[in-house]
Amino acid sequence: MYIKKILWAVALLGLFIFGIFAYYIYGAMFKPNTAFNNNVAYIYIPTEAKYNEVRSHLEPLLKDINSFDALAKQKKYTTNIKSGKFAINKGMNNNDIINSIRIGKGLEVTTSFNNQNSLEALAGRISIQIEADSTSLLQSMEDELFLKSNGFTNASALGMYLPNSYKFYWNTTAEQFRDKMLYEYKRFWNESRRAKAKALNLSPNEVITLASIVHEESKKKEEQPRVAGVYINRLRIGMPLQADPTLKFAAYQLPKYKTTVIRRVLNVHKEIDSPYNTYKNLGLPPGLIAMPDLSAVNAVLNAEKHNYLYFAADAKRIGYHKFAKTLAQHNNNAREYQRYLSSQGINK
Template sequence: MYIKKILIGIALLGLVVAAYFSYFVYTTMFVSNTAFNNERAYIYVSSNDTYDSVREQLEPLLKDIDKFDALAKQKKYVSNIKAGRFEITKGMNNNAIINSIRSRNLPLTISFNNQESLEKLAGRVAQQIEADSLSLLTAMTDSGFLSQNNFSEATALGMYIPNSYEFFWNSSAETFRSRMLKEYNRFWSDSRKRKAKAIGFSQDEVIALASIVYEESKQASEQPRIAGVYMNRLKIGMPLQADPTLKFAAYKLPQYKNTIIKRVLNSHKSINSPYNTYTNRGLPPGLIAMPDISAIDAVLNYEKHNYLYFVADAQRLGYHKFSKTLSEHNVKAREYHAYLNSQGINK
């Protein structure tokens, strides 16, 4: 009788232990453990992150980090961290959270435009993916990569076509660069290549001129006409005389560091630089900024006309007035200079 009571007691204890274990497993794996009110939250796991780093991001998002720890150890996540951008949705349990951050790396959309240099492009991209600006710039300026793909230091920025692209957050600098090369080659379709050939330009030359057109006007409707002016000048051997190239050349000089040139002066026209299109005929060695796609297509489809000159329109800022003769242009230029004077813009 005594032995029977002992056996019953052991059985009851076993049931209690089993019930507790079942409850613990259930609450650890299948009960909601999120503590945030938004519909979703994201964590970003770097390539060299440890479990402690991931845990630090998760702790404010979860109700019970200890139960998450227990399951993470059981499922061996603590020793098998995956890099990437991961989503946690409101109401998720620990099992679903671990499955998500272990195998569901979500892509994101990155974008860039109007970048004046590779340095600024690297900084812009570094704000959106794991790779830092230094590693990106190093990859972008790698001489072996550039020469292998027919780019130079002067034309390298032209490989990056401004747009929106889908990437994994943990993409490396080399991955970003390689993808951009593919996008560049895709952008230069057979149709665009034929158009470049028809006007006697290489792809680099198209982008170089497009960068000037884009710096002259952000108005897509006006860009083909401006491109036509420059094409007319090139055809007759006239210097481009593009003010944006003077600014580009000036900003390379120490005395113009951390300054903004609002008005091109005669002193700028004497700067000794291959980018000075007042003293040098033809196109500059490379692009002066990242042109928008509209400006590239404006060069490839430039407007056929007889204009040789244009000047900013003081009555419609952002637009220009066009002229066929220098005398006509000088009248319009004086109008704009009077406007600049009235605004106190003298440098």
């Protein structure tokens, strides 16, 4: 009888201990453990991150980090960290959280860019959207072997990056970003666009170079095909492009103009010794002067056919231009705009 009591006591104690253990397991695995009010929170886990780093990202988001630690260790997550961007939904338990941050590459992020005027600026823009830093991005973009093997030079390299929005995993490397942009570039230059470029006697790189000038001349999409048509006409007859944006680009490469803003192109700028001076040099410059919008690229490929050889900014419709077939007509248009600039106190 005494032994039976002892056995019952042991059994009850065991059940009590098991109950405590079960409650602990339930709390560690299945009890909601989020501490934020939004419907979802995101964490960014760097490549080669250790558990302590992940823990520091999670701690502000969880009610009980210690229960998470215990389950993470039990499920061997502490030695199996995955990098990327991950979502944690409000009300998730520890088990759900661990499952959500250890599967696959995480979530994709939308990466966008436009109007970056140099590879350095582009690298800086991308580095705030994915894990890769600006230094590694710039190095991959300027890699000589990559550029040469894909038909680019340092001057034309920026033209490979077509402004748009793209999907990437957050932990995309610099080389992966660059290679995806090359893929998108080749996809853009399909058979139809290449045929249009060939009809203009231009290569894809030359189209983008001309598009960069068109885009700097006019931001009005409806006007860009007409501006492109003027430059196509000049190229066709061997006339210098005489594009003011190329003079500004050439000037900004010189120390004396680095900290200035050129609002009015003067004769002194036309004397700058540079391959980008399209007043002195025939044909297109060595590369693009800025990243053009795709509207300008398509404007070149679909340039308006006309007999205009000149255009000048329209003083009465700012942002638009007046087009002319003769130099005399153009000079009248140009003088009108010069008078407008002078009336506004714009002298340089």
